[in-house]
Amino acid sequence: MSLRHALLGSLADEPRNGYALLKHFEQSLGYAWPASHSQIYPELARLVDEGLIEQTGAGARNSKTYALTDAGLDEIRRWLESTTPERRVRNDATLRTFFLWLLEPEEAVQQLERERDYSAATLAEFRRISDEPTGANRKALTYRIALEGGIRATESRIEWLDWAIEQVRSPKWRSLE
Amino acid sequence: MSLRHALLGSLADEPRNGYALLKHFEQSLGYAWPASHSQIYPELARLVDEGLIEQTGAGARNSKTYALTDAGLDEIRRWLESTTPERRVRNDATLRTFFLWLLEPEEAVQQLERERDYSAATLAEFRRISDEPTGANRKALTYRIALEGGIRATESRIEWLDWAIEQVRSPKWRSLE
């Protein structure tokens, strides 16, 4: 049930409507936990039912602003402190590298290069965000920490992919069955 | 539908029964794509129905050995060459770092340390596997490449977590609201 806690945490940040939450997932949280509008809206309704958030406003275009309740703040703190993170992670792109040996070397190199280019674009995006000025409070510094994690993970992945491309391009690889 | 291709790829490796596939996921593939026996067994049945794998043997304890068919090999190659990897990744432990500012500094440090220790154990396990001798063919080198990816990603994560712990422990963090 990470989605609900991702929503609670985002609303601890500041009150938002569903669409703003959706954009927040797309630009930030979604790198760790993606969510689509068809998941977000029903979940917000459930969180209201359970008293963890409340609707604090209604704006143009039928928009509904939600804020965290005290119970909601308790709940996200409880989740952070008292539950173990789910460590299982699914990564399709990484899974595919286990099967490189099934491809012709040229094809394998192409796949790795595509992946490297994708990661390079992600890194450029992270660096762009990192260049934006931020506040000097724990919240802003927390986002810096998370972003730094994204940058380092992506840099490391690019280096690994470059190294992998070298391996598959090497005469040794070609000489083997 | 990564699970079915993970199974096909594992059977391209060598014929296996469901239980051996389960163990293979636990020790290797599962770091990129976890799967439980309750998912594996029904999926194997479907793959047989579709002619992508076939049962080639039956052993003690009702075990059933499966092998990839030509159609199955075509299918995994098609998947690797012609479909784009799903880039969305869910990582609960990483999501939680976005909400560190909601915790007391001591509690936040504890959470990060727990995460660092977990990663350190994973890294030790990867290094242990890496020390085992392997063959000199494309298949074995592919597993080396995947493993090297795991090692580098985990090393990078540990460095990031150590850096994050420093940030949260610093007097600056404590001085902010």
Place this chain on the structure above:
DNA sequence: GCACACATGTAAGTTGTTACATGATTAC
């Protein structure tokens, strides 16, 4: 006027988790 972004919702289908259920072989 028209395109685009804002804004919310539902429904069907797929995938994944947890729990239930059973039985065989091996090592001590």
Place this chain on the structure above:
DNA sequence: GTAATCATGTAACAACTTACATGTGTGC
């Protein structure tokens, strides 16, 4: 004999994806 591992299966539930569906305000 008994515990652990090997071995396979099903069922209920939860989570996620994709598609369907609709309407509002803003900028050109």
